[in-house]
Amino acid sequence: MPVFITLGRILFALLFIYSGxxxxxxxxxxxxxxxxxxxxxxxxxxxxxxxxxxxxxxTPQMLAIAIGGFEVISGLMIALNxxxxxxxxxxxxFVAATTFYFHDFWNQSPPENATTLLEALKNLxxxxxxxxxxxxxxxxxxxxxxxxDA
Numbered sequence: 010m011p012v013f014i015t016l017g018r019i020l021f022a023l024l025f026i027y028s029g030x031x032x033x034x035x036x037x038x039x040x041x042x043x044x045x046x047x048x049x050x051x052x053x054x055x056x057x058x059x060x061x062x063x064x065x066x067x068t069p070q071m072l073a074i075a076i077g078g079f080e081v082i083s084g085l086m087i088a089l090n091x092x093x094x095x096x097x098x099x100x101x102x103f104v105a106a107t108t109f110y111f112h113d114f115w116n117q118s119p120p121e122n123a124t125t126l127l128e129a130l131k132n133l134x135x136x137x138x139x140x141x142x143x144x145x146x147x148x149x150x151x152x153x154x155x156x157x158d159a
Contacts, residue, residue, distance in 0.1 A: 022088035029080025040069035097143035108132040
């Protein structure tokens, strides 16, 4: 059983590793997508303008880099069995926010919202898997036979 859990956790983490890597290699496309969907609150505007001046990048570009890096690091940590519960819980909030901002099927008419609804349901199933990973936590590092007495 532990072999299956470890293998499942690694395969599941590949989703975030690949997604984050893709975001990091296509920063402009990711930042355009972020700029189209996410509005920075006025409360943070002075801070974001300071960061833009210091880095020479726009806020959506900085967010694209931060999100890509976060996904890669979170995926690696889950795959390598370090801080599994923490990163699973943080990813639950991340996937929920992503679903709310980027897969808003409730704002679309029924024929066009089918793909967006499917993406939102996929994200809900990912949240469910993250809850299972968070509930199970870090796998014990015991040495035992992979198939028991079989």
